[in-house]
Amino acid sequence: MSETRSEARPETRSVGRSVSRVDALEKVLGRARYPADFSKPGMCHAKVVWTGEPHARITGLDTSAAAALPGVVAVLTSRDVPRNEFGLIESDQQVLAADVVRWTGEAVAVVIAQTEELAEQARDLVRVTYEPLPLVLDPIRAMAPDAPLIHAGQASNVMARWKVRHGDVEAALAEADLVIEAEYHVPLVEHAYLQPEAGLGYIDEEGRVTVVVAGQWPHDDVRQIANALALPPERVREIVPYIGGAFGGREDISLQIMVALAVFRTQVPVKMVWTREESMRCHGKRHPFTMRYRWGAKGGRLTAAKVELIADAGAYSSSSKAVVPGAVSVATGPYEIPNVSIDACVVHTNNPPTMAMRGFGTAQPPVAYEQHIDKFARALGEDPVSFRLRHLWDEGSIQPTGSPVPPGVGVKETLRRAASAAGWRQDGDRWVRPDLPPLPDGRRRGLGLATAFKNIGYSFGFHDRSTARVTVALDERGEPERAELFIAAAEVGMGVHTVLAQVAAEGLGLAVERVKVHGVDTTRTPNAGSSSASRHTFISGNAVMEACRLAMAQRAPGKRQVEAEYTFDSQRVRPTTDFDPETGACNPHITYGYVTQAAEVAVDPVTGAVEVLRMVAAQDVGKAINPLMIEGQVGGGLHMGLGYAIMEEFKLREDGRVRTRNFSEYLVPTTLDMPADLTCINVEVPDPAGPYGAKGLGEHVMIPTAPAVLNAIRDAVGVDVGELPAGPERVWRAMEAARASAASGKGVAR
Amino acid sequence: MDLKEVDVELIVNGRRHKLRVGTNLSLLQVLRDRLGLTGTKEGCAAGDCGTCTVIMDGRAVLSCLVMAFQADGHAITTVEGLAAGKKLHPLQESFLEHGAVQCGYCTPGMLMSAKALLDADPAPDRETIKTAMSGNLCRCTGYFKIIDAVEGAARKIGPASTARGAAAGAATGSSKAGEGR
Structure with a gap:
C-alpha cells in the first residue's frame, strides 16, 4: 500500500501522469520475448566449459573427445578468438582463458552442437588440467607487499587509489570535543535478476554477425564484440529484446562475445542459454567494501570526517575505476562538513570481478555514514532528524571536492517528509520521535531512518551522450498524428520506453499511445549509452525532448512527415571534471537525486531475527514523470535494500569456490519478507537542466534502505551491527557481546 | 547415452497435443521447446523462484520440477491461455x-x-x-x-x-x- 503526494507543477498532459507501461500488455499476455525465447531454423546450441578453478595455470586442454562426438559442430578455445580480450574500461579479461584463470567463472572453451543435450555431453568431455596458483581472497591481505600477484607484471594488487583533501582534518579532529571511530563492512552481493543470460546469434541478411541478447549497453557491446572478433563495428549488430532485469549486472559482457564468436566461426545460428548456477557464478558482483570512519564534532557540529575505503575489485578491473570514485564522491554523505579527508583504493583478488550494481559505488558508503551520523546524534543527545537537518546540504553547499552541489537540492525536504510520515513531530526547531507501543509478542520494536544521495549520469569529465531520432507523421493541418522514436535505450524493466514515450508525447502534443518506441537494434536505433547511472530520464529524456522540438520546428505547409535527430551531451550543459590527483578537487557529477527512508522493525531478542514491519520512502526526483512507475521502482529498491540489509551475501568457500549457487542458497526477499506497509512520497525540487525538471531515481531508492534498517535495529535492541547482512546470527552475536560487556561492567558498546 | 522416450498427451490451454518426449524432459522444456509456448519462463530450474509456474489440474505447479511424462493426460494452463480471446483475464x-x-x-x-x-x-x-x-x-x-x-x-x-x-x-x-x- 502506498500513497503519492506530489507538489503541483505547471500543466503537462503526458508528463506527470501514471500512464500504463507501453510494454505491459505484451508482458501480461506472455508475448513479450526475452533472449531465450528466440530461435532460428537449423540453429545449433552452445555450452561453455567453465574453469571452476579460482586461480590456476592451464597446463593442458584436450578437446579431441568432445570434437569427435557425432553432432558436435565445433569446440572453440582461446586460439579461435581473433583478439582474446574484453572489458568495459580496460580490456583485461579473456574471452576464453588461454593461460591463467583468476576466478571460478572464467570460460575456457565453447562447445557447439546440433542439440543442447549433445552440447552438454561434449562439454563434459573437454579435459582441462591445471596447476594451482596461490589464492588471495581477502582484499586486505591482497594489499600486503608479499601477497601473490593476481596479474603478473603489475607492481601490486592495488589497482588504483584516490584521495580527497578538504580543509585540515587532523587539526579539526585534534580540536574536536567528540570523536567517533568505527569500521563497517559490506559483502559481495549478487544482482539476481530473474532472467538468466541467454542469446541467439546468426549472420543477418547483410552478412553481419548478429546477436540477440540482454545487454545494458548495446553499442558498447558491439564495440567489444567487434574488437574481440577483429571486425569493423559495422559488421556487428546487437538486437536487444525484452530484458528480465539487469541492475548493472548486464553492463559488462557476459555471453555476447561467446555467442558472436560461435556464429563467426561456424556461420550457423547458435543459441546459448545459461542456467541459474552459471548466471550466479559467472557474472560480476557488487563491490565489498571495508569502510573506516573517524569523524569529529565540536560544539555539537560535525567538523571533521576522515574516511578510508578499501574495495575488492575481484579478478578483473571491469568498471572498478569508475565505481570506486563514485563511492569517494559520496563518502561523507550529503552533509556540510568543513574538513574532510578521504582515501580509497581498489584491490585485485581471486573473487568474482565486481562491477556495476544499482548504486555504482554509492550504495556502500551510506551503510557507514548513516550509522555514523546516528552515533553522533545519540552521543550528543539530539534527535537524529534534528541532527541531520542541521548538517544537510542546501542550494549552493560546497562538496568535499570543493565544488558547489548542482541546483535542485531537495534533501532536507525528503527528510522532513519521511520523518513526518514515520510519526515524528516538529516542536519548533526540534524534531520529536514517536513513542512506539511495545509489540505484544515480546519482540523489540525499533525505528530508524537514513538519508542518502546519488549522482545521475556519467561523472568525472565523461561525456554523457544520448542520441534520439523521432519521426512524426502530420495531418493535413500540419498537426502531429503519431510518432516513432528510435533510441537504443535498453528497457531492462525500469520503464525507460514509457518515460521516453511520455516525454515525446508531451513535446509533440500527442497521446502516449500514439508514440511508438522501437526496440533496440544497433543498426537502426542510435546510441543512447547505457541503461545505468539512473541516467535515461535525464540524459535520454533531454535528447528526446530536443529531437521533438527540432522536428516540430520543421513543420511547413503541405508537409506530412518531419524527422529530427539530436545528441544530448552533458558536458555542454553541466560539465564535470576528474579528481585533482593531490587534493581530489573536481566537479564530480551532473546532478543528484536525494532520498530518505524510515524503517520500523521488530527484533527477536532470543534469535536475533529481524522483521521489517513498515517503511516510508521520500525521494526527490525533480519531477515525477510517471508516479505509478516511481512507486514500482521504490518497491523494488526496498526489496534489494532490505535483502542487502538482512539477507543477501554471495559466499565463497575457503578454497575460492562458490557456495551460493542458486536461489535456495542465495536468499532474496519473498513476499513474506517484505514490510506490510510502504508509504511512498515524491518530493519534486526540479533541476532546471532536467526534462521538465526531472532527475532520476532508479538506483537512489535502494540506497538508504540498509542503513535505515540497521539504525532501526540499533533503536530496537541497542546494538550496532557494523557488518552486513544483519542476519539473525550476526544480530544475536552483537546482542551477546553487549550483554557480556554489560555484565563485566565495562558498559555497553556504543 | 540411451534416453528413453515415451508417448504423452498434454492438454494445454484446452488443446490436446500428442507428443513423443524424452523421459528426462521437464514439462517446462516441452512447453517452451516443443510447443513453442515461450510465455512460461525458466528462472532457476530448481524449484526456487516460481518463474515457471503453470496450472495443472487446477493447482499451481513448478513446471521445471514436473517431468513431461508426469503431465501425461493432465490439463495445463499457461499464461498464453489466460485471456479469453481478446478479453483479458x-x-x-x-x-x-x-x-x-x-x-x-x-x-x-x-x-x-x-x-x-x-x-x-x-x-x-x-x-x-x-x-x-x-x-x-x-x-x-x-x-x-x-x-x-x-x-x-x-x-x-x-x-x-x-x-x-x-x-x-x-x-x-x-x-x-x-x-x-
Whole structure:
C-alpha cells in the first residue's frame, strides 16, 4: 500500500501522469520475448566449459573427445578468438582463458552442437588440467607487499587509489570535543535478476554477425564484440529484446562475445542459454567494501570526517575505476562538513570481478555514514532528524571536492517528509520521535531512518551522450498524428520506453499511445549509452525532448512527415571534471537525486531475527514523470535494500569456490519478507537542466534502505551491527557481546 | 547415452497435443521447446523462484520440477491461455492497472500462482495472497503492486461469478483499502 503526494507543477498532459507501461500488455499476455525465447531454423546450441578453478595455470586442454562426438559442430578455445580480450574500461579479461584463470567463472572453451543435450555431453568431455596458483581472497591481505600477484607484471594488487583533501582534518579532529571511530563492512552481493543470460546469434541478411541478447549497453557491446572478433563495428549488430532485469549486472559482457564468436566461426545460428548456477557464478558482483570512519564534532557540529575505503575489485578491473570514485564522491554523505579527508583504493583478488550494481559505488558508503551520523546524534543527545537537518546540504553547499552541489537540492525536504510520515513531530526547531507501543509478542520494536544521495549520469569529465531520432507523421493541418522514436535505450524493466514515450508525447502534443518506441537494434536505433547511472530520464529524456522540438520546428505547409535527430551531451550543459590527483578537487557529477527512508522493525531478542514491519520512502526526483512507475521502482529498491540489509551475501568457500549457487542458497526477499506497509512520497525540487525538471531515481531508492534498517535495529535492541547482512546470527552475536560487556561492567558498546 | 522416450498427451490451454518426449524432459522444456509456448519462463530450474509456474489440474505447479511424462493426460494452463480471446483475464487487467509489471520476467508465473489462488479462494485477504505468492520471486517490484493487483482482481471477479464461499470472503476482500489509488 502506498500513497503519492506530489507538489503541483505547471500543466503537462503526458508528463506527470501514471500512464500504463507501453510494454505491459505484451508482458501480461506472455508475448513479450526475452533472449531465450528466440530461435532460428537449423540453429545449433552452445555450452561453455567453465574453469571452476579460482586461480590456476592451464597446463593442458584436450578437446579431441568432445570434437569427435557425432553432432558436435565445433569446440572453440582461446586460439579461435581473433583478439582474446574484453572489458568495459580496460580490456583485461579473456574471452576464453588461454593461460591463467583468476576466478571460478572464467570460460575456457565453447562447445557447439546440433542439440543442447549433445552440447552438454561434449562439454563434459573437454579435459582441462591445471596447476594451482596461490589464492588471495581477502582484499586486505591482497594489499600486503608479499601477497601473490593476481596479474603478473603489475607492481601490486592495488589497482588504483584516490584521495580527497578538504580543509585540515587532523587539526579539526585534534580540536574536536567528540570523536567517533568505527569500521563497517559490506559483502559481495549478487544482482539476481530473474532472467538468466541467454542469446541467439546468426549472420543477418547483410552478412553481419548478429546477436540477440540482454545487454545494458548495446553499442558498447558491439564495440567489444567487434574488437574481440577483429571486425569493423559495422559488421556487428546487437538486437536487444525484452530484458528480465539487469541492475548493472548486464553492463559488462557476459555471453555476447561467446555467442558472436560461435556464429563467426561456424556461420550457423547458435543459441546459448545459461542456467541459474552459471548466471550466479559467472557474472560480476557488487563491490565489498571495508569502510573506516573517524569523524569529529565540536560544539555539537560535525567538523571533521576522515574516511578510508578499501574495495575488492575481484579478478578483473571491469568498471572498478569508475565505481570506486563514485563511492569517494559520496563518502561523507550529503552533509556540510568543513574538513574532510578521504582515501580509497581498489584491490585485485581471486573473487568474482565486481562491477556495476544499482548504486555504482554509492550504495556502500551510506551503510557507514548513516550509522555514523546516528552515533553522533545519540552521543550528543539530539534527535537524529534534528541532527541531520542541521548538517544537510542546501542550494549552493560546497562538496568535499570543493565544488558547489548542482541546483535542485531537495534533501532536507525528503527528510522532513519521511520523518513526518514515520510519526515524528516538529516542536519548533526540534524534531520529536514517536513513542512506539511495545509489540505484544515480546519482540523489540525499533525505528530508524537514513538519508542518502546519488549522482545521475556519467561523472568525472565523461561525456554523457544520448542520441534520439523521432519521426512524426502530420495531418493535413500540419498537426502531429503519431510518432516513432528510435533510441537504443535498453528497457531492462525500469520503464525507460514509457518515460521516453511520455516525454515525446508531451513535446509533440500527442497521446502516449500514439508514440511508438522501437526496440533496440544497433543498426537502426542510435546510441543512447547505457541503461545505468539512473541516467535515461535525464540524459535520454533531454535528447528526446530536443529531437521533438527540432522536428516540430520543421513543420511547413503541405508537409506530412518531419524527422529530427539530436545528441544530448552533458558536458555542454553541466560539465564535470576528474579528481585533482593531490587534493581530489573536481566537479564530480551532473546532478543528484536525494532520498530518505524510515524503517520500523521488530527484533527477536532470543534469535536475533529481524522483521521489517513498515517503511516510508521520500525521494526527490525533480519531477515525477510517471508516479505509478516511481512507486514500482521504490518497491523494488526496498526489496534489494532490505535483502542487502538482512539477507543477501554471495559466499565463497575457503578454497575460492562458490557456495551460493542458486536461489535456495542465495536468499532474496519473498513476499513474506517484505514490510506490510510502504508509504511512498515524491518530493519534486526540479533541476532546471532536467526534462521538465526531472532527475532520476532508479538506483537512489535502494540506497538508504540498509542503513535505515540497521539504525532501526540499533533503536530496537541497542546494538550496532557494523557488518552486513544483519542476519539473525550476526544480530544475536552483537546482542551477546553487549550483554557480556554489560555484565563485566565495562558498559555497553556504543 | 540411451534416453528413453515415451508417448504423452498434454492438454494445454484446452488443446490436446500428442507428443513423443524424452523421459528426462521437464514439462517446462516441452512447453517452451516443443510447443513453442515461450510465455512460461525458466528462472532457476530448481524449484526456487516460481518463474515457471503453470496450472495443472487446477493447482499451481513448478513446471521445471514436473517431468513431461508426469503431465501425461493432465490439463495445463499457461499464461498464453489466460485471456479469453481478446478479453483479458481480470488478473491481467488488474496487473496493468496497478503497475504490477516491470521487467515482466516473473509476470507469467505470478499470474498463474494468482489464478490458482483465486480459483480456489475468490476473496483472499492480503496475508493469504502473500503466502500463496511467496514461492514466486520478483526482483523489480518489491511485490507491493503485485499483491495490490491480486486483491484488485479478486474484487473484479467479485462474489457473483463464484458460487462457492463468496459471502463472507468477498465482503472482507472488497472492504480492504488495499489498493493504492
